[in-house]
Amino acid sequence: MSKEKEFVKEIADFETDFPQWYTDVVLKAQLVDYGPVKGTMVIRPYGYAIWEAIQKEMDDRIKATGHRNAYFPLLIPYSFLMKEAEHVEGFAPEVAIVTHAGGEELSEKLVIRPTSETIIGQMYSKWIQSYRDLPVLINQWANVMRWEKTTRPFLRTSEFLWQEGHTAHATDEEAEEETIKILHLYEEFARNVLAMPVLIGKKSEKEKFAGAIATYSMEAMMKDGKSLQAGTTHFFGHNFAEAFNIKFLDKDGTHKYVSTSSWGASTRLIGAIIMVHGDQRGLCLPPYVAPYQVVIIPIAQHKSGVLDKAAEIKANLDKAGIRVSLDDSDNSAGWKFNEYEMKGVPVRLEIGPRDIENGIVTLARRDNGEKQTLPIDSIVEEMPKLLKQIHDGMYEKALNFMNSHIKQVENLDELKKTVDDGNFALTMWCGDRECEDKIKELTNASSRNMPFDQTPVGDKCVCCGKKAKHKIYFGKAY
C-alpha cells in the first residue's frame, strides 16, 4: 500500500463512518482539543481563526442593519429563569448552577446563562419607558452553557460561543418582521461567506424555542444527508415582555407591552462548514473564512533563492490583503501537501528551482484538486479572482448536492425510505402534533422547517391523509 493510501486511512472513511470522520478531522486539523471538563472543547488557534473570520463578517452585517453590540453578565439569578413558564421548562434541565462564591453558600443560586433572554429582559424593563426608546436593537457576542448529555465538538458542546441578538419593538408586526429580516441575513451570510446553501423557513410548534410564539431556522444539509440547524430567529410577541414587565408609554398615552425577538448563530457554523464541504482528504474551507487562503510550499528550499522568492511572494500577497502562510519548516514537501489539504487551505502555491527559472509557480486548488501554473508577476492580481471562483464553485457544488437530495414524498413509506437514504423529504402536513410525533417515532426524522413559498406539492397529510395545511421538510438531524 502506498504511503498516500495509508495517510487517507488515518482519517475514518468518509462514506461509511461519517461521524468518526468528522471527529478525526476536527482533532487532526487542530481546530480543537477536548477540554478537561467533559463536553467542553478547547478551540485551538487554527479553529479560532475561522471563528474570528465568521465573527467579523457576521458583525459587519448585523451592524449594517442598525444593531449595536453590548455585553450582559454571565451569571443570571435563578429567579429570572423562573419567570417565563415555557422558558424555564425548556432550559431548567440543562443549566449549570453556581451555589457557592466567596467561600460561602449563596442566598440565591446563580445560573450560568444558557441564553440571555431573561437577563436582557430584566434590563430592557428598566431601559424602555417611551415609544421614543424603541426599537431597541442589541447584539452580544458571548459564551453560553448548556449541560448536554452527549456532545460533539462544535455541533453540541456544553459551552459554546455565539452571537445573540435581542430586540424590542412597539408592535408585534415589527418584531416578527425583524425575525424574518435576520433570517434572510443569515441565509445571505451562509451563501456569500460560508458557500453554504440553506433552507429557511418556520419551525413547527414541537420544534420551536422554549418561550417563543414562532421560531424560524436555516437548515443546512450535511454530506451524509442529515440536517444541521445552523441559525435560528425567534418571535416572542409579549411573552417575555409580560414576564419581565417591559412596558412603554405609547403616543396615544397608554402603557403597552413591547414585542421582542431574539436570534443566534454559534460556533456550530464551523461544524456545518466541515460537514458541508469536507471530503476524504479532510477539511475544505470556504475562502472567505479560511485562516490562510493561500499556503506557499517551497520545494528544495535549501537551494539558494527558493526561500527568498517564496518570502517575496508572501510579502506581495500580504500587502494585497490575502491571508497567506509560508511553510519553511523542514518537513518534506509531500508531507506539507497533505497537511494543508487536511487543514483545508483553499490554494497551494508550490515554488521550486524549476519554477523560479521559468518565472512561474505551480498552483493547486483544494476544492477540486486542479493544478495549473501561473506567472509569478500575476499572482497578486489573479488571487482575489481565483478565491471568488473557488467560493462560487463550492457553493454550486453544495447546492447541487442539496437539491439532488431533496425528494418529494406522499406517504410514510416513501418518507422513511427517503430519509433513510440520506435525503430530506419535502411533503405536506396537516399541522397536528400527533402526526409529527408519529413520523419521528417511525422514521427517526424530525420536521425541519416550513418554507415561505408554500406552493402545495399535494393536498393530503403525509401521515394521516387528512387535508394538509403546510408544506414542510422532514429529515434526520444532528
Add this chain to the structure above:
RNA sequence: CGAGGUGUAGCGCAGUUGGUAGCGCGCUUGGUUCGGGACUAAGAGGCCGCGAGUUCGAGUCUCGCCACUUCGACCA
C-alpha cells in the same frame, strides 16, 4: 439513568501460566535527502487510572472506587 467497552511513554497500542516495562508513530541530536507523508545512526521519555487484598513476588488474580468512551434514553 440503562447496557457494553477501555484505562500501560506525548499519541496509538502489545504485554502469554503471576517472575527485569515493550512496539509503532512522534520528540531530541548528527549525516544523507527534498516536485505528493524520505533514509540512516545515536538518544531522551513510565506512580502500568486510584485504593485495598492474595502472594516470596502483581501491569497480570480478587474486591472497591474513579475517569473516559460506544450505543440507547435525553436535548436547541
